[in-house]
Amino acid sequence: MPVYQIHSPTSIMSQGVVVTASSNNLHSPQIMAEEATRKREIRLLKNREAARECRRKKKEYVKCLENRVAVLEKQNKTLIEELKALKDLYCHKTE
DNA sequence: TTTCAAACACGTCAAGATGA
DNA sequence: TCATCTTGACGTGTTTGAAA
Numbered sequence A: 001m002p003v004y005q006i007h008s009p010t011s012i013m014s015q016g017v018v019v020t021a022s023s024n025n026l027h028s029p030q031i032m033a034e035e036a037t038r039k040r041e042i043r044l045l046k047n048r049e050a051a052r053e054c055r056r057k058k059k060e061y062v063k064c065l066e067n068r069v070a071v072l073e074k075q076n077k078t079l080i081e082e083l084k085a086l087k088d089l090y091c092h093k094t095e
Numbered sequence B: 001t002t003t004c005a006a007a008c009a010c011g012t013c014a015a016g017a018t019g020a
Numbered sequence C: 001t002c003a004t005c006t007t008g009a010c011g012t013g014t015t016t017g018a019a020a
Helices: A029-094
Strands: none
16 A cells, blocks of 8 residues: 655645655556646646736836836927927027 | 627746756 | 746636717
8 A cells, every 4th residue: 555645735836745655656657647737736826826927017017118108208398398499589589 | 777899817828038 | 958937829707888
């Protein structure tokens, strides 16, 4: 009979079964399948969190760009006004 | 109030980038 | 070279706002 030891999980990542089976059962098809399933679940969980973080960063980046656009548009408007004022001043001087 | 399209959020997969 | 991370693409479910 295989001897399994189930450790209480310390985190969501370490969820699963820790196997301390005797060496002739370490590579049994069932153990291998369980290990593969566990690895897949961990990978999916990590990727789920990575995708969330990636989206959060992308949203933040887009917000930064939008802020920058707003600032530059304001600057552009101010410069256009300034140029207009200078042109007016120049025209009146040459009259 | 109901219907429906558009926008949004999420989970998954796959491919490329990166570090050990 | 391998394991892990990052991110674009896709499919699916949910939310939202306008039109009937």
